[in-house]
Amino acid sequence: MFSQLRNIDTAFRHIKRxxxxxIIACIFISGFAIYKSYEMVGNAQAKVYILANGKAIEAFSTERKSNLPVEIRDHVKMFHHYFFTLDPDEKVIQRNISKALELxxxxxxKSYDNxxxxxxYSNLISANISQEITIDSVQLDIEQYPYYFRCYATQQLIRSSATVNRKLVTQGYLRNVGRSDNNPHGFLIQRWETLENSxxxxKP
Structure with a gap:
């Protein structure tokens, strides 16, 4: 009888263990499942889909600082493109300059008014001159704020008889402002000046 009791006690201890x-395994599995669920939700929220030409393109949200040099360079390029890409048409000039001044x-x-x-601009229109610009490089210093930039570019003045190339070097600073349709990168160029335009x- 005692042996049966011992067997029952041993079996009970085994069942208890x-x-x-x-129970511990269930708690661990449940905790792991909850953790993975939160991780998957976080990854899903980090995904952004952009509609371009009717197609959904996946993008990923990141901290702005990691994309700061790219955004600043594109902002500087956009500004110079609008300010210096001109055709002998008053409406085209006004449209491009307006876009540049929004940035x-x-x-x-002040430079535009001068x-x-x-x-x-009157000479461009009367002489039927088109002006285009190619951005060669944009140097940045993002360790200071406002962010400093220096832009190196080549201008082309296209006449019916010839094309003249000019070297353009400008500099300025950028400060953060709110993003909008007119200013998608959320920067404003300030203290902008031309260092060289020669x-x-x-070419032979």
Missing amino acids: FSLFL SDQSAK LKEQGF DLPL
Whole structure:
């Protein structure tokens, strides 16, 4: 009889250990499942889909600082493209300059007003000159704020008789502003100035 009791006691202890092990395993599996669920939700929320030409393209949200140099360079390129890409058409000039001024402060407006007073835009229209710009490079210093930039570019003045190339070097600073349709990167160029704008030698 005692042996039967011992066997029952031993079996009970085994069942108790097994039950305890099973409970711990269930808690561990449940905790792991909850953790993975939160991780999957976080990854799903990090995904952004952009609609381009009728197709959904997956993008990933990141901290702005990791994309800061790319966004600043594109903002600087956009500003210079609009400010210096001109055709002998008053409406085209006004449209491009307006877009450029939305990306900058009064320093760019002052440069525009000076060029207008000097008859630069009137000369483009009367002489049927188109102006294009190619951005060669943009140097940045993002360790200081406002962020400093220096832009190196090549201008082309296209006439019916010839094309003149000019070297353009500008500099300025950028500060953060709210993003909008007119200013998608959320920067404003300030203290913008032209350091060099000189003719390049004609290629033989």
